[in-house]
Amino acid sequence: ALQSFPSGIAYASKTDSPNAAKLYIHYMLTEEGFGIQLGDGKPSANSQVPAPSDPSNVKDFLDQMAPFPSADLVSDYRTKSEWEDFWRTSHG
Numbered sequence: 787a788l789q790s791f792p793s794g795i796a797y798a799s800k801t802d803s804p805n806a807a808k809l810y811i812h813y814m815l816t817e818e819g820f821g822i823q824l825g826d827g828k829p830s831a832n833s834q835v836p837a838p839s840d841p842s843n844v845k846d847f848l849d850q851m852a853p854f855p856s857a858d859l860v861s862d863y864r865t866k867s868e869w870e871d872f873w874r875t876s877h878g
Contacts, residue, residue, distance in 0.1 A: 794859075 797807030
């Protein structure tokens with residue numbers, strides 16, 4: 787199966803403007819906010835945003851894609867230094 791990678795969007799928990807950050811995230815999940823990405827055929831993470839016209843035919847393969855578990859990102863981040871050490875010592 788093809789791997790579907792997320793496009794992450796988040797805000798800093800200690801921001802001075804959490805409501806503005808939430809509004810920005812909401813906007814980016816709308817068709818208007820995601821418009822630039824739709825233009826080159828990327829599907830939105832928001833299922834309410836219609837799939838774009840797809841010059842790359844990505845939508846023909848959506849049923850073959852596996853969702854990328856976000857927990858893997860946390861695990862990868864937590865073990866990053868271990869992997870860096872491994873590659874540095876194993877592969878020069």
